[in-house]
Amino acid sequence: MSDAPRRVARVLIDSPLPQLDRLFDYVVPDLLREAAMPGVRVKVPLRTVGRTVEGYLVELGDETDGDRPLSELEEVVSPVEVLPDRLYAHARRVADRAAGSASDVLRLVIPKRMVRAEKAWAAAGPPEAPVVSADALAWARETAAAYPDLESAVAGGERVAVDAPPRPADDVPAWAELLAALAVLTLAQGRSAIVVVPDHRDEAHVLAVLARRVDDAAVVRDDARRSGPERYAGYLRLLAAVPCIVVGNRSSVYAPAHDVGAVLLWDDGDPLLAEPLSPGVHARDAALVRQELQACALVFAGLTRTTDVERLVALGWVRDIPARRRESPRVVLSATREGESRGTRVPSAAFAAAREALTHGPVLVQVARPGYAPVLVCADCRTPARCAQCAGPLRARRPGAVPECAWCGRAAPAWACSSCASQRLRMASSGSERTADELGRAFPNTRVIVSDGEHQVTHVDARPALVIATRGAEPFATGGYRAVILLDGDRMLMTEQLRIAEACLRWWSDAAALAAPGAPVHLVGVAGPAARALATWTQPAYARAELAERAPLHMPPTVRVAAVEGTAAAVAEAIAQLRADVPALTETSILGPVAREDSVRALVRFEYALGRAVAESLRASVVAAALRGRRRRGAPSGQRNTLRVRLDVPDLDL
Known part of the structure; x- marks a missing residue:
């Protein structure tokens, strides 16, 4: 019997079962000794289920005590080390913090294997190190100089919070240039940068800026909208020992890029950055864990300040770096004047501002909901109209149309009120399509553009137009909007959620930042702390006040x-x-x-x-x-x- 130690592989099983969230030991047979390296995909037998399962080889070791009965590795699926140590350590720490499984985290990050993409990558050889030109470096330093000590803070691996400039910059928002500049500065130091944004429109803005400043080979786009082979090829590029700039959505916070120097997180208050899949870790929390593990810089940037980030600023864990020159839109709290009906949806001041602005360029009108009439009520007793099948709210898609349920889609041609038996319906709200219809009649011979979930518009030109958009779907206008009107603010604030005022302030601020410098922004029919914070552009102070109110009640994020x-x-x-x-x-x-x-x-x-x-x-x-x-x-x-x-x-x- 040979006294030579046997090689033992510790494997993480790729399974959603919580009882399998640990490392299992397997003997590495002689035939697989060269291929079985840490990070590769493997297949192993699992006795509890009586079949072979896939997993990742995490660690290798030699064991002199051969009395322990162990199964052997079945197969090395691919020689590519798709799970580097830095990614496993990050996933393990995030999973432990969230009482979840590391394999659930890795499933969000590592794409499925694509053999053709893998062979093409192996044949192409390692990528060349990117070079940042002197012009690009000068531009990046000039852009970052708007915030004192920001460049040195990022270079020193600090955690910082910055309030982005609320204005457009030519054909992209100014915040996209700021984040791109910080990424270029990091790349110029020979380190990777990761830019995490909520959706594809934000991603397109950052990519557009980077396309003008660095070579395409230095930028890796990481999002689920790409095809399987494209995403896998991009992931393989991240594994190379060459720095790059990663731009993607929430799962990109885990991207195993080489020597990450900075993680740049845009608008952490956007719900799209909250992971819905198990273990449900927000990109903000995953970024904080990564910064702690890898000592890279972490930048929270946004037009508003979430209470989560403001709590970290108050603790001294995150450093607040204000801009050298404070910028703010021209916000007007627009209310109905004497003689106007209390129910007037667009007060005369906002109407006059829109009429004046349309002589120069586009006007943005933000509304709460898509569709024509999202809410119907009984015309006699005002009881909300509900579906007889599922109790969902009824809506109308166009004037005179048969109402239908917003949940199950069933038509309700013979609806009767459950309270008074009336069969008459009344439109209790105006969606994007009805608003476009009404304002189109008020401004004849004017282009009307609707942007919502069903009509997605990302960009409009500088010609005069009325742009009716739901919250979060506002297109970017070249040169900025000549006026912005924020409707339905009172309805937005009526939603029964703890953070609804914080969310409303973010929606309004995002729309206000699309206005051209000096253009009026009218917030219609809203008063209170959130409205005052918008008018004075003091979002961090609003977040501090919210924290102070929640602390005695033990409400998140104070706990x-x-x-x-x-x-x-x-x-x-x-x-x-x-x-x-x-x-x-x-x-x-x-x-x-x-x-x-x-x-x-x-x-x-x-x-x-x-x-x-x-x-x-x-x-x-x-x-x-x-x-x-x-x-x-x-x-x-x-x-x-x-x-x-x-x-x-x-x-x-x-």
């Missing part, structure tokens, strides 16, 4: 919140175990459980210092519940998952 959902027995057992594991939790820390459609849910509020203990306890309960469900032979798969946990839910009403 972390975990949602525990599942069967009544599983939730009760998890909460009992949590109380035993974390005795610092008080009686008021647990909210619920309350019954939902087919489960119960409890919320756990806890201080940030208790985060690790709470996550470990809840994760152990999830694994225990999964093992119990697996032993229930014959139970449907949906009933086996008796417990679900999500940390850092943004609102208590989720």
Whole structure:
């Protein structure tokens, strides 16, 4: 018998089952010794399921004690090391913080293998190191110089928050030039930069600026809109030991680029940066973990300041760097004048501003909802009209059309009010299409452009036009809009959400920043702190005030919140175990459980210092519940998952 040590591979199984979220040991057979390297995809036998599964080889080691029975590696799927150490460490830390699985995080980052793309990449050889021209470097330094010490802070790996300039810059927003400039400065130091943006329109703005400043080979676009081969080829480029600039959506925060010097996160308040898939980690939190692990710079940039970032600024964890010269749009709080009807949707001052602006260029009108009449009510008693099948709200797509349900799509030709039996309906709101219809009649011979979920417009020219857009769908106008009118603000604020005022301020600020310098921005029919913050352009001060109000009530983000959902027995057992594991939790820390459609849910509020203990306890309960469900032979798969946990839910009403 040979005394030579045997090679042992530690493998992370690619599986959503929580009980498999650990490293499994396998013997590396002699035939696979050369190919079995850390980071490669492998296939291994899994006795519990009686079949071969895929995974990632994380670590290699030699073992002299050969008495331990171990299975052998089945196959090395590809020689490409798709899971570098830096990515695994990041995914593991993020998963542990969120009581989730590392494989769930990696599934968001590593694309499926594409053999042709892999062969083409291997044949092409390593990419050349990018070179930043003197002109591009001078432009980047001049752009960053608008913020004192920003360039040195990024070069020194600091965490900073900046308020972006609220204006257009030629054919892109000014914020896109700022982020691109910081990325170019990082690349000039021989390090990679990662730019994380909410959606494809923001991505297009940043890519347009970079296309004018650096070679295309230095920029890697990373988003789910690309084809499978394109995305895999881009991922392989990230693995090369050559710096680059990565531009992409929320999962790009994990991009394993070489020697990352800066992570630049745009508009962290946008809900598109919140990952809906397990473990549900926000890009902001993943970026904070990455900065801590890799000592790279982290920049939070936006037109508004979220309470989450402002909390970090107040703690001194993030440094606030204001601009040398404060810029702000010309915001007018527009209300109805004496003699005007209280229900007037566009007051005379805003109407006159739009009429004047249309002689020079386009005018933006922001509305709350798409469609023609998103809300219908009984014409007699004003009871909201509901679908008889699913109780969803009824809507009208055009004047005189049969109402239909916004949830199930069923038509309701014989609708009758449940309160007074009336069959008459009244339009209680105006969507983007109805607003376009009304304003089109008010401004004859004027182009009318609608931009919403069904009519996506990303850019309009400088010719006069009325642009009716829903919140978040506003097109960029060359040279900026000559006037901006923000309608339905009162309706937006009526939504029952903890952060609705913060969200409204972000929607209004994003639209106001599209105005040309000096152009009026009319916020119609809204008063209060959020409106004053917009008018004075003091969003960070508003975030500080919000934090001060939430702290005594123990509302996020002053505390972390975990949602525990599942069967009544599983939730009760998890909460009992949590109380035993974390005795610092008080009686008021647990909210619920309350019954939902087919489960119960409890919320756990806890201080940030208790985060690790709470996550470990809840994760152990999830694994225990999964093992119990697996032993229930014959139970449907949906009933086996008796417990679900999500940390850092943004609102208590989720």
